[in-house]
Ligand SMILES: Nc1ncnc2c1ncn2[C@@H]1O[C@H](COP(=O)(O)OP(=O)(O)OP(=O)(O)O)[C@@H](O)[C@H]1O
């Protein structure tokens with residue numbers, strides 16, 4: 287049976303300042319959704335809050351994965367429950383190789399009862415699978431020996447995120463600007479990698495993006511526009527075309543209250559305190 291990721295009336299605050307003001311979003315397994323919205327509208331805030339980042343405080347509302355309260359779970363338990371997040375700015379882990387990181391992550395997610403120090407999945411099986419997935423993504427096998435994200439180019443970081451997705455086989459994946467920094471060919475390769483996993487695993491995918499290009503490959507059936515901390519418009523792929531052609535001016539005039547909140551967020555973003563990394 288297919289699972290459901292349900293976000294209801296989600297309010298999220300950072301340092302006491304409300305950024306998300308009641309987000310409703312339902313993604314079923316096997317569906318592809320796109321989340322678009324101007325800079326600072328709260329897209330990454332949504333993914334951090336769902337990931338369980340401690341700076342992002344959920345003040346109201348709920349998020350469930352197949353009825354299970356995600357917000358009550360630790361970050362690693364959320365991954366075990368089947369949620370995967372590819373962040374806009376992946377962090378590097380010096381001293382931990384891609385292969386080592388993935389072997390641990392895969393062992394934990396596939397065997398949720400595993401305790402630290404217990405046996406990992408077999409090296410042979412893991413290596414074979416890793417090689418196959420890297421091949422799909424057009425990655426040099428040597429890459430697996432490098433420290434995770436340490437000195438990776440923008441495009442390499444994004445490929446490494448999709449490699450994690452391919453290895454972890456989650457029920458739901460949120461991809462935050464996975465297209466940013468990828469060259470034209472890489473967008474296609476990475477998208478095809480995502481599609482392959484999504485089709486095989488019936489993954490429900492939420493693609494956060496500013497541009498149509500990635501959505502030409504990872505084709506959404508549902509498109510949501512986040513503006514001023516809430517979803518103001520929902521539709522099909524025609525919304526992407528509309529935004530590409532006209533930008534956000536029409537959204538601004540159609541939703542004046544949200545536009546006020548959006549202006550406030552923008553001012554905050556431009557202030558020196560409005561920046562923090564994961
Ligand atoms: N950790 C943080 N500390 C302070 N302010 C934050 C933090 N994270 C987000 N914000 C603020 O919350 C607002 C929403 O940011 P968010 O990163 O969610 O936007 P976004 O929609 O992902 O934008 P972009 O398209 O530029 O990635 C912005 O005003 C931002 O400055």
Ligand SMILES: [Mg+2]
Nearest residue numbers: 329330331374
């Ligand atoms: Mg963002």
